[in-house]
Amino acid sequence: MAPGPTRAGLTDVVRLFAIGVLPTLVQGACLRRSLGVRLTAALDTHAWGCRILDDLRERHGPGPVLVTAFGRTGLVLLSAEDVRRVLSETGVSFTTANREKIAALSHFEPDAVLITPGAAKAERRRFNEAAIDRCVAGPWFHEACRAAVEEEVRPLLAEGTLTWKRFRAAYQRIVRRIVFGDAARDDERITALRDELRSDxxxxxxxxxxxxxRTELFVRCRRYIDLPEPGGLARAVRATPATAEIKPVAQMQHWFFAFDAAPISDYLTLGLLACRPEQWARARADRAYLRACVLEAQRLWPTTLALVRDSTAETQWPGGWTLPAGAAVIACTPFFHRDVRRLPYADRFEPEVWLDGRAEAEWSIAPFSHGPARCLGKEIVLSTSAMLLTELLGRDWRTISSHRLGPGRPLPRTADHTSLRFMAGDRAVHG
Ligand code: HEM
Structure with a gap:
């Protein structure tokens, strides 16, 4: 008999869909719905999803499992080695332009590099890299980011309580200033347009x-690039040569969209630190440690819930079987980031793993992905996050909502950032 892959049976397919896919759809794949976030956190759905994948690995071994549903074939990865392979072979045998990802993202960022198939991807990635690098390398950009962060955080520091709603609104102003320049500070319409399309x-x-x-969104975006003196990333877009095929405005939509994950992980970082006075003090004094805290919050609660590819060519797998072109390949980040069989620190807050090389050595820990399609905004996100949290840590925030973020017991796999609340107060009291 010809060797074949492990195939998920009907019961496993139903379990994977009900406990793995459905909660992601309830939360919202492109725009988080508050109610969905609260519900999935109350049920800790990621813990259930991880248990199913762990159970599949226990029964069948670490090789990937083939799942067929709704006429589509998907390969679910269960080993860190396979994640490394698929991420590093992106652009060769796998593409980030996965069919479902295109269906979701094309509502607001058609032509963005992440969903560009074929040869055009390399050209668009080069443009993204050149424009973003131009900013990262420019002192003017850091000054603009610092001013945006300081000015927008100041009103938050003046209040005694901090809620997600106020935090997110301030962060939206920061993101608009960084992406489109200071002129966009109060352009709430551009954020509303993006979010309406994300909800589609x-x-x-x-x-x-x-x-x-979508046209209205793109026209607004173009206006910031065409200003006599554009600011933020828009300034770099104007200065970076682009052919018609690149569609810079579409590339910018991805930056604008992707930045929206940063407030979630920064707010959770604040929650983790508020429960740990010693780590709070270290994070206030040590920028590298603070960045590690942000990465650790992204490890614990990744905002990109799955790294997804489509196969573009036949690939050979251990056991001698062949995956055809056109299949989806899925790595569920909440599972790999909290793999208790591999990571002794799986359910703990341990920022040190980002300082001593342990996390970077694991390709399956990939909040910003790895390989040829890794995130190009990582440096901007981490430096903005560190600036913002340094400002916020200037006050003694303690959690006043019933979140289990403290040390002493395993951290929940699903977090609800939307109902997390803080009060400025005594360092002696912690949630
Ligand atoms: C917390 C915020 C962010 C997170 C967690 C994040 C995460 C990611 C991840 C996981 C990928 C790769 C997806 C994959 O392998 O399939 C990615 C790709 C990308 N990110 Fe980010 N990102 C963030 C913010 C940003 C920002 C602010 C920018 C731009 C300024 C950016 C630019 C990009 C680009 C251009 C790609 C596409 C790379 C490609 O397909 O070649 N990201 N990001």
Missing amino acids: GNWFMLHRKRHRL
């Missing part, structure tokens, strides 16, 4: 495309 993206191909809204 939550429905993948089931929602019709709203071309009028």
Whole structure:
């Protein structure tokens, strides 16, 4: 008999869908829904999803499992080695332009590098890299970011309580200033347009495309690039040569969208530190440690819940079987980031793993991905996050909501950032 892959049976397919996929759809794949976040956190759905994957690995071994559902074939990865292989072979045998990802993201960022198939991807990635590097290397950009962060955080520090709603609104102003320049500070319409289209993206191909809204979003974005003196990333876009095929405005939509994950992990970082006075003090004094804290929050609660590829060529797998082109390949980050069989620190807050090389050595720990499609915004995100948290840590925030973020017991696998609340107060009291 010809060797074949491990195939998920009907019961496993139903379990994977009900406990793995459904909660992600409830939370929202492109734009988090508060109610969905609260519900999935209350049920700790990621813990259930991880248990199913762990159970599959126990029964079948570490090789990937083939899942067929709704006429689509998907390969679910269960080993760190396979994650490394798929991420590093991106652009060779696998593409980031996965069919479902295109269906979701094309509502608001058609032509973005992440969902560009074929040869055009390399050209668009080069443009992204050149424009973003131009900013990262420019002292003017750091000064602009610092000013944006300090000015927008100041009103938060003046209040006695901190809620997600206020934090996110301030962060949106920071993101608009960094991406489009200071002129966009109060352009709430551009954020509303992006978020309306992202909420359409939550429905993948089931929602019709709203071309009028998308055009309005793109026109607004273009205006910031065409200003006599553009600011933020828009300034770098103007200065970076681009052919017609690159579509710089579409590339910027991805930056604008992706930045929205930073407030989630920064707010959770604040929650973790608020429960740990010693780590709080170290994070205040040591920028590298603070960045490690942000990365650790991203490890514990990754905002990109799955790294997904489509295969573009036949690939050979151990056991001698062949995966055809056109299959989806999925690495679930909450599972790999908290793999208790591999990581002794799986369910603990241990920023040190980002300082001593342990986390970087594991390709399956990939909040910003690895390999040829790794995130190009990582440095901007981490430096903005560190600036912002340094400002916020100037006050003694303690959690006043019933979140289990303290040390002493394993951290929950699913976090609800939306109802996390802080009060400025005594360092002696911690949640
Ligand atoms: C906390 C915030 C962010 C997180 C967690 C994040 C994470 C990621 C991840 C996981 C990927 C790779 C997806 C994959 O392998 O399939 C990615 C790709 C990318 N990110 Fe980010 N990102 C963030 C913010 C940003 C920002 C602010 C920018 C731009 C300024 C950016 C630019 C990009 C680009 C251009 C790609 C596409 C790379 C490619 O397909 O070649 N990201 N990001």
